[in-house]
Amino acid sequence: MTWWDSADDDPEPEYDESSVRIRPNRKGNKPRTKTRPGHENALTARVLAVDRGRYTVMLDENRQGERVLTAARASELRKHAVVTGDRVDIVGDTTGAEGSLARIVRIVPRKTLLRRSADDTDAVERVIVANADQMLIVVAAANPEPRIRLVDRYLVAAYDAGVSPILCITKTDLADPSEFLQNFAGLDLPVFASREDHMPLAEISAALIGHDTVFVGHSGVGKSTLVNALVPGALRAVGVVNTVTGRGRHTSSSTISLRLETDAGRGWVIDTPGVRSFGLGHINTDNILKAFTDLASVAENCPRGCTHLPDSPDCAIIEAVERGDLGETGPARLDSLQRLLSTFANAPAH
Template sequence: MTWWSDDVEDDEPEFDESDVRVRPSRRGSRPRTKQRPEHADAVVGMVIGVDRGRYSVLLDENGPHERVISAARASELRRKSVVTGDRVDLVGDTTGDPGTLSRIVRIGERTTLLRRSADDTDEVERVIVANADQMLIVVAAANPEPRLRLLDRYLVAAFDAGIKPLLVITKTDLADPAEFLRNFAGLELPVFLSGEGQMPLGEIAQALVGHRTVFVGHSGVGKSTLVNALVPSAGRATGHVNLVTGRGRHTSSSTVWLRFAPETETASGWVIDTPGVRSFGLGHIDRANILRAFTDLDRVAERCPRGCTHLPDAPDCAIVEAVEAGELGETGPARLESLQRLLTTFAGTTTP
């Protein structure tokens, strides 16, 4: 039997509240604040590639210390998307040495933003590229057959973004593109014709120098072939057209910025290659931007009644009346037809 007595000396140490260890909070004890650091020492770069949360950023463009570094997005930007073409501010290790990683803390103001949606009813935009100033649309004269409505959608997206469109027709040795091009007689659209053994690289190069040109086109039209011809070091994969479906195979899986510096020119530019697409939704487009691209018609539209659609069935449309009266000259009817076709495409009454 064991006896317990208060007279027995206790060898165990005594404790009080001050001896209790409190587990520190994982989030720390620093009070939360909405004030963000200014990052006055940040350096400016341009995003030229995105891969699984890591960004390739060009620093000191055309300068003596030009280099490409790897960066991650800062936590304060977690709700903001960073896309190729963005001008960004970076902190941390910006040497570009192997294994280093800097941090993107700010996104600069975008001059242009080329977007598309999954379909015409989807208002969620998918950003293709930021700060481009030209769009080179590549269309094949045959194999695959040119798609007028898809080209219209490219034009609408370019006009909405404030980007100048250019057009390259490939495979002209297989079909005459003259009839297809009549649809764009009313547009101030530079056109380059390319066929077997007659690719106008010199003319296209002059149009690209000094610009940031985003290349778009349906799969299988020869876009990657053209990119490789202009930028031999690009090494973009090329595909073929399925003889049964008439569709091309996707060969580019991401948007990539490529330095374009032809030997015949003293200046350089950028070629921005994008994945081939088979649809181009316009759910995010502002129809007013389409009209603004037709500066002569836009001025006349100021006389239109409020809410005028400028379509053929629009009552008292000043543009229609001006064209019928010959106020816009010989090109007026073609310009109006092009505008109405693009507005109809945007309205969703046609399919690509």
């Protein structure tokens, strides 16, 4: 028998799965899975600031082991924005040692979310802060001139987010704010007045204790000056007003949480960059009416689709005010509601 005869008589070789050579995976040979670790031992922290993919967080707030860490966002959160004021669950190196880096693996469900859009037609939201329960609107009596429409926009955003607004008017030594404040007489809006030689720090601090308060305001109104006075060591940049345009220059470039410490208690001041526009493209107008609890109960008798604006037929609120059912403050309350609703419905972005 020749060698080729022997080869022809051999049976065909048999193959099974074990015969297949598995090529090594660069990332390891573990099969991929969509199951993510539960991170049951994760610790909850407060996000103080965000800077280019790094998050400054405070762990063990108000406890003996309180410390500030730097954290990065886990890959599974790459499509979820983490913002100042968020409460997050972190794992990894939580010692706070120099050079250490923790990892954010979860965002705790938010209680509130304050947002704005680029303009009134833009549905894309710009998140300002999470979990704030108060908004301190800072406006100057002069230099720059107060802008009623911008304050209205802040109020609309606050009511939509379920955040209680407070108004602080600065530079009252330059102009009498009475006429300006009359525009908000129909609102349950606490007001603080400040001048160069007297800032009501004790009164404002008392209103901030126990709250997370976001500070908003047009550039140049004195917001950063107020923050620096309330939180010594904050070192927020203070701007000036352009003498030609009458506009303030943007100084604070990021949103940051600062702790307010007083003998009576603690609170959080959340400072934001000064803005010249505040779009309302994301607002739900139903939330504006909810902020006027007395008017909202009357509105239950309105026809479906009622806008509550002056040209609304059979509006129960308008009819109740005309009859005097809502007392002396009724007309002012209705005027404030209608101005805020029309601000969202018709006004261009400012």
